[in-house]
Amino acid sequence: MKAGVLYSGGKDSSLAAIMLGTYYEVELNTFVFDPARLIPTIENAAQALGFPLRKRVFPEGMAEEMAEMVISCGYPNDAINRIHQTAIGTLAGEYKVVGDGTRFDDRVPMLTRAQVQSICGRTGSTYVRPLLGYMRSEVDWLVDRLLLVEYGETGTIENGDYESEIRAAIRARGVDPATLFPPHHEQSLVVGKKKCTNN
Template sequence: MRAALLYSAGKDSTLAALLLEDFYDVTLVTASFGVVDPEPAREAAAALGFPHETVELDRAVAREAVSRMYDDGYPRNGIQRVHEHAVEQVAAATDADAVADGTRRDDRVPTVDRPLAQSVEDRFGVDYLAPLAGIGRGAIDDMVAERLVVETGPSAEIPKADYEVELRSLLRAEHGAGAVDEVFPEHTQSRVRGRR
C-alpha cells in the first residue's frame, strides 16, 4: 500500500512518516503554490530515505487565504483553508491508497475534522490518516529527540517548504512586510536534517 504524506520537512510530518513506514510505502509530498522552492523538503526526504514529490495547489486558494488572513489579522483561517485544499489536491493528484498529514492532537490549525476526512475518503477512494492525531506535543518532542536530527529557530529563519512560508511571501508581496509581522506571531519552527 502507498501513502502520500503532506510534507514540509518539519518534525511533525517527519514523525508521521516514520510511524507509517512499517505499514505503507510512504512518499513525502510537498503541496505548493509555486512561490517557494521545495528543496528543503526534498533534502530532508533524501536524508530520511523517502521518495519526494510535489503537487501544485490552486493560486486562487492562496489569494483567498492571504485576503482572509489580512482581514482577520491572524493566520488561522487562511492556513486551515490551504491545508484542506492540499489534502484534497494530494488525494486527487496521486495514486496513493492513503493520504496523510502530520497534524497532532493539540494543533489549533491545521486540523482535519471527521466530515472532511470522510468526504476525502469517499470522493477520492483513499484512506485519510493522521498518525499524530492522538499524540500531544510533549510526547512528539520526546519521540523526535529519540529518532531525528532537527534544527530549530525563529520561523522566519528556518528554510522549509510549507504553507506558512508561501503565505508569508504572498502576504508580503500583496500587503508589505509589515503585514507579515502583524498577521503572523513569531514562533519556533523545526526542520529535519536526518535520522539519528
C-alpha cells in the same frame, strides 16, 4: 500499498512518515504556491528519511486568495486550514491512503471530522494521522530519539510550511504580516536521522 504523506520537512511530518513507513510504501509530497520555488532543504530531509519526494503546486492564484482571506479575517487560521484541506484533498485523489503530521494538541491546521468524511467519501481514500493521539511532549521525545532537527522562527527555517509563502503574498500587498500572525512561531527542519537506540 502506497501512502501519500503531506510533508513539510519538519519534525512532525517526518515522524508521521517514519511511523507510516512501517506498514506502507511512503511517498512524501510537498506543496508550494510558486512552481519556480526550489526546495533543496526539504529534498535533503526526505533523503535523510529514505523516502521519495514529490513537489506539487497549488492552483494558480491560491496564494493571493489566501493572503486576502488572512487580511480580511485578521488572523491566519481559516486560510491555513483551507490550504491544508486542499492539499489533503489533492493527495486523496491519487492515493488510497493519505497521511500527515497533525498532533493531538494542534489547532491549525486541523481538519474537522466532517471535512475528513467528505474527502474520504468523495475519493474513496483513507486519511491517517498517526500522531493524532500523541501530545507534543511525547512527539518531542520520539523525535529526539530518531531525528536531527534544526529550529527557528518562521522565515528563518527553509521548510515547506504554508506560512512563509502566505506571509510573502501579504507583504506584497503592502501589509505587515507580523500584525496578522501570532508572534514567536517556532518552525523545524529535519537535517538527519539518528541511529536507533534502545534507551
